Amino acid sequence: MSGVTIVSGNPRLEAAFVELFGRSGPVRRIWSNQWRDPVEVAMDACAADPELVVTGADVGLEMAELVVPEIDRLFPSVTVLCLMPRLDVATSLLLLRLGARDVLFEGGTRDEFRDAVQPVLDLARSRHQRRDRSVGVVRRRVITVVSPKGGSGKTTVAVNLAVGLARRAPKQVLLVDLDVQFGDCAAALGLRPEYSLVEAVDAVNNDRSALKVFLAGHPSGLGVLAPPEDLVAADDIVQDQIKRTMAAFAEEFPFLVVDTAGGVDRFALAAMEQSTDLLIISTTDVPSIRAVRRQLNVLDEVGFTTQRRTFVLNRANAKVGLSVAEIEAAVGLQATFQIPSTRLIPVSTNEGIPVIERRDGGSLARRFDLIAEYFFPTPDADDRRQRRRGARRRGRR
Ligand SMILES: Nc1ncnc2c1ncn2[C@@H]1O[C@H](COP(=O)(O)OP(=O)(O)OP(=O)(O)O)[C@@H](O)[C@H]1O
Ligand SMILES: [Mg+2]
Structure with a gap:
């Protein structure tokens, strides 16, 4: 087009x-x-x-x-x-x-x-x-996955989204695991990284030409930057180093997907500052929903207002007495994507094979693929979306 x-x-x-x-x-x-x-x-x-x-x-x-x-x-x-x-x-x-x-x-x-x-x-x-034809119609994006609460599904969404993007644009996508204490993106992808953020931060200061060496490669064409094994080393990394490291990788990769720990720590702040998009994850329980609202208020207050916010409701089918519309009203964002609660997710986490890559992924794999499509619409997908919008508009009349 x-x-x-x-x-x-x-x-x-x-x-x-x-x-x-x-x-x-x-x-x-x-x-x-x-x-x-x-x-x-x-x-x-x-x-x-x-x-x-x-x-x-x-x-x-x-x-x-x-x-x-x-x-x-x-x-x-x-x-x-x-x-x-x-x-x-x-x-x-x-x-x-x-x-x-x-x-x-x-x-x-x-x-x-x-x-x-x-x-x-x-x-x-x-x-x-x-x-640059090698990049095709790839739009540069830094997508940071955030949630105020732990265990809400950030890693699940980040890993599936990153693989979905890498399948569309192999070697153009980097997943950065900024949950420096307990990050588990590599395990969810069945990878055992040799290097980590610590070496990458060093290389940004010294020899940028070797940056890609510190990534673990996934067969989908995705690169993964793992958190350090050594928590003391992680403690020494300051916000400015994260910013510079991300900026350096953003020059190499049109897509960065960043997984974060729960809440807003200095790593998440550094990532958000460089982001085009925030992917906000919540489960359906009232404390999580309230926490998301509070987190959004904080982001407004500190001036993170230019990043596009996309809300993903995880475990959306959980019977908790709140409708999706009520949750959306409380959060102040439309739930662009809803992920049901299903055993397939912990099974794939444990096996190190993301849902989007599983033969038995079914409609759940398709849901994750739609998130990737949202961030990297292929021309065909553009047409499909136009048709869907048209159909929705006709439905409303
Ligand atoms: N929709 C779901 N259905 C069933 N299990 C899920 C679902 N989403 C996530 N889980 C499971 O819940 C646990 C937490 O998910 P995940 O690791 O993606 O969350 P997280 O927000 O990254 O957590 P943390 O804050 O600890 O990093 C995992 O065991 C995962 O398999
Ligand atoms: Mg996680």
């Missing part, structure tokens, strides 16, 4: 693009009143892997200022053109500095508009073609 995605509530802008540029590629328009943060807008804008994203004048400067740098950060091969109701030098300079390729007046005659947009579109096309 490629073409132009217009972020605007204005159908006339879409019609103008279809008329002027529709012959050279698909033109889509997206708009929602439900967008919660600029990362989400950026993700929707780039979901179909466009060459050019155009923000309409109705997006407004305040929103454009937030969305443009997110697109630039998360989708570096996508060019952004901002349309404004009027042009002034200060606004243009600001948006250009934030990563827009050009800032143009949305009005004017048809010919003026075409002559102004055409060069930006040509440039966008060649830039898109030049991108």
Whole structure:
């Protein structure tokens, strides 16, 4: 997929693009009143892997200022053109500095508009073609799996998600186990790592070229960075070292999935700061749900508001007297994914074979695969999701 995605509530802008540029590629328009943060807008804008994203004048400067740098950060091969109701030098300079390729007046005659947009579109096309083909349409993501309580299913979700992503993009995904005291991602994958975070932290300070040596390789193509065996060594690692180590690995891997210990320790904080996404896990009991709400409040207070938050409800079928809607209302997030309570999960943890890879994984494996699809939609999956959205909308009417 490629073409132009217009972020605007204005159908006339879409019609103008279809008329002027529709012959050279698909033109889509997206708009929602439900967008919660600029990362989400950026993700929707780039979901179909466009060459050019155009923000309409109705997006407004305040929103454009937030969305443009997110697109630039998360989708570096996508060019952004901002349309404004009027042009002034200060606004243009600001948006250009934030990563827009050009800032143009949305009005004017048809010919003026075409002559102004055409060069930006040509440039966008060649830039898109030049991108690193080995990465395909992979969108760079750092996904940190968090939960205020222990035992809620973080490792289960992190491991299955990481394998699901690695199956889509082998050698492009790293699972970082930041539960430094009791981390068990490697065991859940049947791996016995030789090295750990301690050696990787050292290498970041000394010789970055050897970083990958410290990873354990899983047959799915996933790399795993294990926590240190020696708890005293783990104690010496400071937050800044974690940040630098993660940043170094993020240059090598388009996808980082980070498992954390329960609560918010210094490792989780360092990871969250570098994250594009927080995957928030809770079971259905009231203390867990209250704790998630409190954790989200704390994250708001400390300014972790730009990461997209996705809520996974684990053991969702447990009969606890609360409906999913009540849980969602208490948490303040929609449960994008629900995982039932099933014996298959502890069995696969114990055997070191993630559910997503098991022959008997069935619909549970499919659920985990959907989480991977959510973070790395393949073009086919994009089409499927559009159809599902369409069907849901038709159902609501
Ligand atoms: N949906 C489920 N159904 C049945 N068992 C589950 C489910 N989710 C997790 N478990 C089991 O619960 C235990 C805790 O799960 P997991 O290790 O994924 O949680 P965690 O949040 O990583 O825990 P910790 O905070 O100790 O790291 C494991 O034994 C796992 O197999
Ligand atoms: Mg765990």
